[in-house]
Amino acid sequence: MKALTVYGPYDASYGDVPTPEAKGRFMTVKVEKAGLCATDISIWTGKSSFISDGLIRYPCRFGHEWSGTVVAVGENVSRFRVGDRIFSDSSVSCGVCPDCLAGNYSRCKHARSLGTVNCWDGCFAEYMSIPEYNAYRIPAPVPFEQAALIEPLSISLDAFHGASVDKTSTVTVIGTGAIGMGAVWLAKYLGAGRVISIGRTDSKLAVAAKLGADLLINAKETDAVEAVRALNGGDGCGLVVETSGNEAGLFQALRMVSTGGRVSVLSFYEKNLNGFPMDTIALNQISVVGGAGRVGNPERVAGVMAEYAVKPTPIITHHVPFSGMLDMLKNLDDYRNRIKIMIDFD
Ligand SMILES: [Zn+2]
Ligand SMILES: [Zn+2]
Structure with missing residues (x-):
């Protein structure tokens, strides 16, 4: 599969990497929409204290605002099926520590953030690996592009x-x-x-x-x-x-x-x-x-998207195909009045 990896400031390329396998409680998910965030831009430019402090390290498979479709489930996945439309927490919990075993996934001290600190391979890729305990179903009326706004x-x-x-x-x-x-x-x-x-x-x-x-x-x-x-x-x-x-x-x-x-x-x-x-x-x-988001907020926001007549779609000011994403990063000045750039996958 194709993934965009940042190797250093202003240095990124598309690579052919193995598609993640679905094992245990993990699912393989096809990314449908992904939002570009200021953090992603700072990973691209290197101008981030997270990088100078060594919290975000290169090479980095970045991207953390996303929605997608489950294409394969591990043998221990019980809550999702192939074809389900999902979004996820912004970090992946370990699943094996005492907190995780007690079901308190948000307290996991070994959690890895999607595409940022202690990087779990992020969403600027055709597929991702997500465990079912960090995943949520997108409410039926909410389209993928709105679901990719749930994180911010x-x-x-x-x-x-x-x-x-x-x-x-x-x-x-x-x-x-x-x-x-x-x-x-x-x-x-x-x-x-x-x-x-x-x-x-x-x-x-x-x-x-x-x-x-x-x-x-x-x-x-x-x-x-x-x-x-x-x-x-x-x-x-x-x-x-x-x-x-x-x-x-x-x-x-x-x-x-x-x-x-x-x-x-x-x-x-x-x-x-x-x-x-x-x-x-x-x-x-x-x-x-x-505040920087807390447990329960993603499901609540998804619920608001489903029931509120006013949709947040105007926040998306630009659409760029995944194949054009690197070009977009190199020419960000052309997107000066952007609010949210949405990356579209085929
Ligand atoms: Zn973000
Ligand atoms: Zn854990």
């Missing part, structure tokens, strides 16, 4: 973990990448009365509008902090979701959140931040809550 949107869902959102709520989302878009989409699904999307590119803000954003702020033209602070009689917004991944965005979030409000941080900054306004957080009783 599971991170978006963490913005609301333990938060109460209702029609009196305003949710402000900073950043117009896939995770920010997912937060806009989920905020409306959860019933937020008003959702504000802050970005720097009009075409991406237009996607936020399609997903339900009520107010769009282009931060290149408008002082976003002033605009959001003006809400609620100058007290700011009760729930601000930071997805931009740059520290200016985080500090803006802390300045536009209301007294007693919450900032949900869904980004990686790849460094420790100086200038964190701790006194403002204390004085204004601000909760800063981090």
